[in-house]
Amino acid sequence: MTKMIAELIEQRFGLPGKAGQDTPAEGELAAILSHRTHRRYTDMPISEDLMQQVLAAGLSAPAKSDLQQVAILRVENAGIRRAIAELLPSMPWVAQAARFLVVCGDSRRIRRICELRDIPFENDHLDAFLNATTDAAMVLQNLIRAADAAGLGACPISVIRNHATRIAELLALPDYVFPLAGLCLGWPSREGFVSLRLPMTLTVHVDRYNDTNLDAEIDGYDRRRDARHSIPENDWRQVERFGKPSLYGWSEDKARQVSVPERQDFGAFVRRQRFKLD
Known part of the structure; x- marks a missing residue:
C-alpha cells in the first residue's frame, strides 16, 4: 500500500490530520517531512566532487535583495578542526564527522563593493546584521537539505556562538563577518529518528x-513526545536546582536549558565586528 503525505505529517507531529491523505509520500515534500538530524557517522570520506555539489546547492538558497551575504568556511586544517572540537567537548561529532563547515553572515563583501564603486553604504544599523543572518540561515538550511538529498547526514552546531570570539580568531574572520552555526556532514552510521514538532496550533x-x-x-505535546522518546533521567538538567518532576518533558527540559545564561558576550562580539545594533 502506498504511503501518503498524511502519514509523514502524523509521524512529525504525533497527531492525525486530513492534509495529504490523497498525496503519495514521494519527492521533495516527503523528504522534508522525513528529515532527521544525524550525530553519528561512519568513517567513510565525502568526495570533493560531492562536497562541491552540496555547496553549490546550499548557495542556491534565496538571498535578501540578491545581496548574497553569506560566507562558508570549510574547516580542512586538522589543527583548527581540533581546536574547535575542544571548545565543544559534549559534541564529539564535531571531530568525528567527515566534513565540518562554519556558516557565517557576511556584511563585509557588500561594504567592500560599495568602496570599489565609490558609492556610500547607507544602511549601517541593526537591519544590516539581520539581513546577513537571514542569508546565512537560508544557506545553512539549503546545505542540510542538499546533504539529505545526497544521502549524507547533517547536524547544525549553534553552540559555536558560545565561543564566537575564539572561532573568529581561529578562522580569521574580518570585520562584518560572524559565525552563525557550524555544520557537521558525514555518512550516517544509523537511521536516526523523526523529532516530534510542536503542534501547528501553536x-x-x-x-x-x-x-x-x-x-x-x-x-499534550510533552506527553506525546515523552511516549515516543522519553528523555533518560541521566540527561535531565539541573536536578539539584529544580528537582525531579513527575514528567520530565520537552517543556521542562527547554525551560531548564534557557535558565542558564549563554552568549551574554555575543552582542559585544558583534559590535567588535563593527556592526551597529541600533
Missing part, C-alpha cells in the same frame, strides 16, 4: 497571534 496563526491555549497544548 506555531501557525491566522491574522492575529494567539497563544491562549498554550498550557494545554504544551502538556
Whole structure:
C-alpha cells in the first residue's frame, strides 16, 4: 500500500490530520517531512566532487535583495578542526564527522563593493546584521537539505556562538563577518529518528497571534513526545536546582536549558565586528 503525505505529517507531529491523505509520500515534500538530524557517522570520506555539489546547492538558497551575504568556511586544517572540537567537548561529532563547515553572515563583501564603486553604504544599523543572518540561515538550511538529498547526514552546531570570539580568531574572520552555526556532514552510521514538532496550533496563526491555549497544548505535546522518546533521567538538567518532576518533558527540559545564561558576550562580539545594533 502506498504511503501518503498524511502519514509523514502524523509521524512529525504525533497527531492525525486530513492534509495529504490523497498525496503519495514521494519527492521533495516527503523528504522534508522525513528529515532527521544525524550525530553519528561512519568513517567513510565525502568526495570533493560531492562536497562541491552540496555547496553549490546550499548557495542556491534565496538571498535578501540578491545581496548574497553569506560566507562558508570549510574547516580542512586538522589543527583548527581540533581546536574547535575542544571548545565543544559534549559534541564529539564535531571531530568525528567527515566534513565540518562554519556558516557565517557576511556584511563585509557588500561594504567592500560599495568602496570599489565609490558609492556610500547607507544602511549601517541593526537591519544590516539581520539581513546577513537571514542569508546565512537560508544557506545553512539549503546545505542540510542538499546533504539529505545526497544521502549524507547533517547536524547544525549553534553552540559555536558560545565561543564566537575564539572561532573568529581561529578562522580569521574580518570585520562584518560572524559565525552563525557550524555544520557537521558525514555518512550516517544509523537511521536516526523523526523529532516530534510542536503542534501547528501553536506555531501557525491566522491574522492575529494567539497563544491562549498554550498550557494545554504544551502538556499534550510533552506527553506525546515523552511516549515516543522519553528523555533518560541521566540527561535531565539541573536536578539539584529544580528537582525531579513527575514528567520530565520537552517543556521542562527547554525551560531548564534557557535558565542558564549563554552568549551574554555575543552582542559585544558583534559590535567588535563593527556592526551597529541600533
